[in-house]
Amino acid sequence: MSESHPATTSETARLPRKGEILELTIGSLSYGGKGVARHDGFVIFVPRTIPGEQVRARIIKRRRGFAEARVEEVLKPSPNAVDPECPHFGVCGGCSTQNYPYQQQLEQKQAQVEDLFTRMGGFRDLEVKPIIGCREIYHYRNKMEFTFSTRPWVVNPDDIADATGPALGLHVPGRFDKVLDIQECWLQHPVATDIFQWLKSRINALGLEPYDIKNHTGFLRNLVIRTAGASSDSLEIMVNLVTSREEPQRLKSLADELAAAFPSVVSVINSINTRKAAVAYGEWEIILHGKPTITEHLGGLVFDISANSFFQTNTAQAAVLYEQIAQACALTGSEVVYDLYCGTGTIALTLASKAKEVAGFESVSSAVEDASRNALLNDTYNTRFFHADLSARFFSSQGDRLRKQIDLPDIVIADPPRAGMHPKLVEEVIGLKPRRVVYVSCNPATQVRDVRLLVDGGYQLEAIQPVDMFPHTPHIECLCVLECPA
Numbered sequence: 001m002s003e004s005h006p007a008t009t010s011e012t013a014r015l016p017r018k019g020e021i022l023e024l025t026i027g028s029l030s031y032g033g034k035g036v037a038r039h040d041g042f043v044i045f046v047p048r049t050i051p052g053e054q055v056r057a058r059i060i061k062r063r064r065g066f067a068e069a070r071v072e073e074v075l076k077p078s079p080n081a082v083d084p085e086c087p088h089f090g091v092c093g094g095c096s097t098q099n100y101p102y103q104q105q106l107e108q109k110q111a112q113v114e115d116l117f118t119r120m121g122g123f124r125d126l127e128v129k130p131i132i133g134c135r136e137i138y139h140y141r142n143k144m145e146f147t148f149s150t151r152p153w154v155v156n157p158d159d160i161a162d163a164t165g166p167a168l169g170l171h172v173p174g175r176f177d178k179v180l181d182i183q184e185c186w187l188q189h190p191v192a193t194d195i196f197q198w199l200k201s202r203i204n205a206l207g208l209e210p211y212d213i214k215n216h217t218g219f220l221r222n223l224v225i226r227t228a229g230a231s232s233d234s235l236e237i238m239v240n241l242v243t244s245r246e247e248p249q250r251l252k253s254l255a256d257e258l259a260a261a262f263p264s265v266v267s268v269i270n271s272i273n274t275r276k277a278a279v280a281y282g283e284w285e286i287i288l289h290g291k292p293t294i295t296e297h298l299g300g301l302v303f304d305i306s307a308n309s310f311f312q313t314n315t316a317q318a319a320v321l322y323e324q325i326a327q328a329c330a331l332t333g334s335e336v337v338y339d340l341y342c343g344t345g346t347i348a349l350t351l352a353s354k355a356k357e358v359a360g361f362e363s364v365s366s367a368v369e370d371a372s373r374n375a376l377l378n379d380t381y382n383t384r385f386f387h388a389d390l391s392a393r394f395f396s397s398q399g400d401r402l403r404k405q406i407d408l409p410d411i412v413i414a415d416p417p418r419a420g421m422h423p424k425l426v427e428e429v430i431g432l433k434p435r436r437v438v439y440v441s442c443n444p445a446t447q448v449r450d451v452r453l454l455v456d457g458g459y460q461l462e463a464i465q466p467v468d469m470f471p472h473t474p475h476i477e478c479l480c481v482l483e484c485p486a
Contacts, residue, residue, distance in 0.1 A: 033474025052078030148210035345371030420446030
């Protein structure tokens with residue numbers, strides 16, 4: 001069920017009051033991962049619950065047609081519940097369904113996609129293909145961002161006396177200023193967890209002070225660990241220490257020690273973020289040890305990844321997703337392909353050998369540079385990458401200049417950020433008149449909105465293929481294929 005469009009309340013239903021405590025049975029998961037219960041026909045969303053669970057929950061918000069509640073007590077666990085692997089499950093914001101069998105996670109995500117396209121998109125009698133799950137449901141992330149804090153988040157009030165010293169971990173759900181001090185993470189590569197634990201111990205011993213997000217004081221802001229090459233048995237790891245100011249002399253010996261202790265660490269970076277914004281990347285970088293990039297292998301290609309490069313977070317499942325994209329494109333070698341929001345060129349380069357030409361368009365200039373470099377790295381010469389503001393009618397304003405460099409597209413691929421495509425861009429895609437549009441999204445809710453616009457503009461929705469990229473989380477990747485009738 002889509003949280004944005006819950007079922008309407010029956011005329012006779014009594015609306016629950018804010019603060020009221022109800023006994024609820026969770027029936028399903030909404031898009032976004034909240035449990036869905038019904039009380040007298042009224043839809044209630046209950047975060048951090050799973051289907052089959054019976055709870056006492058307090059109503060904390062009430063809106064037209066639905067309410068939100070907070071669990072006060074678990075009356076009866078779900079009969080399908082399983083023991084989570086991670087000791088931090090239930091408090092950490094990383095995983096929300098690690099206590100729910102993976103196959104049933106997939107079934108819920110399948111139902112959510114079907115509901116979104118039916119309810120929000122107004123599509124009827126349209127088959128959603130079975131969701132493609134992951135072979136590896138743990139240790140699949142190739143990038144994790146951790147946050148330093150001046151004080152650890154206290155789960156148990158009785159432990160407040162022990163809540164001293166710095167913390168390094170993940171944010172508590174919904175709180176930018178609260179960091180859970182963790183010891184391990186079951187989503188990242190095991191060697192990355194070993195590095196995390198080693199760094200945590202050494203940083204505490206060296207007395208490097210964490211950043212205080214409220215007072216904007218301190219030094220260490222974030223720790224970002226990226227892994228590459230795990231699928232090819234040539235593991236390379238980049239460790240990026242994000243600091244509030246440039247003082248590399250305080251980190252150089254630590255970087256050298258780290259690389260000596262872990263031979264797979266081939267890059268140690270110091271990113272400097274002097275701004276107040278709590279983001280895990282910097283305004284500039286210093287190489288503390290090794291090289292500026294790590295090398296990933298995907299689909300028979302190699303990609304250099306820098307500290308701020310975007311790359312699919314689940315490398316193994318990205319290969320599965322890209323194979324689905326290739327099948328959807330059905331290239332014969334004569335097509336011109338446009339790759340919108342191309343990032344560092346992974347999709348464009350994956351398809352290049354099967355197309356006449358591929359043009360990638362991206363608003364982040366550093367990503368365009370990475371994509372061009374990756375093309376040369378893979379001896380691919382039928383690709384071109386353009387710096388383009390895709391929210392500003394780029395194709396209309398640059399049409400004449402663009403036509404001198406590349407023909408109009410036969411196929412358009414779009415893989416936008418979570419906000420989806422800008423409405424002006426949807427209009428431009430329709431105006432380009434490609435015979436096929438392949439739309440990949442990490443947010444099916446905004447994807448449905450854009451697909452509806454494409455269909456209203458004359459395209460037919462031919463296929464919907466969900467792909468699970470992130471087990472134990474509510475995130476869903478979805479691929480839609482649209483055709484322009486001849």
